[in-house]
Amino acid sequence: SQQGEEDPQALSIQEGENATMNCSYKTSINNLQWYRQNSGRGLVHLILIRSNEREKHSGRLRVTLDTSKKSSSLLITASRAADTASYFCATGNDMRFGAGTRLTVKP
């Protein structure tokens, strides 16, 4: 079964707005990773957050982790049309993925 589950499944926003995606998981983790996938392409690693971290930033990306709730969020600030992609979280040594969030940023 899949480990991470993203929410919402689809998100459509205007350029310049912020986009927030959530991920929930079931078991204890050492770390959680977020990936982006453009249509028909491979996955691009965005950010890794360790289980002892609560928040991490990378450019316009902000990731939070709440191990008590077994959830993580990915915030993309000042979104751009180029951010249009599917976003996945993955956990566990065997890297199981949730269904992903399809983000559309309209210019």
Add this chain to the structure above:
Amino acid sequence: GAVVSQHPSRVICKSGTSVKIECRSLDFQATTMFWYRQFPKQSLMLMATSNEGSKATYEQGVEKDKFLINHASLTLSTLTVTSAHPEDSSFYICSARDPRGVYNEQFFGPGTRLTVL
């Protein structure tokens, strides 16, 4: 980050033929590689975990005799789709775990689009 390549990037074959897909870690040795398949607009489904020098571990529902995995070296894992049928048409993605990383960071290949006619 580390680089993982896949070859071919796209393949079209006739039903009943076998197709081999290669996954290579270019700048690190990967003791563990993973194979996923992805249908359009769906998530990645883990097919199997490939360990160098040992048999692959397949996920429930994945036929090991149909999807042959060989991890003969620390930089190469291959997935062979045997007797391919149209329902095997999918996007196949491999990933490799970088052992130099403390937190099991994984890097993904660009994927292989398989179309079975």
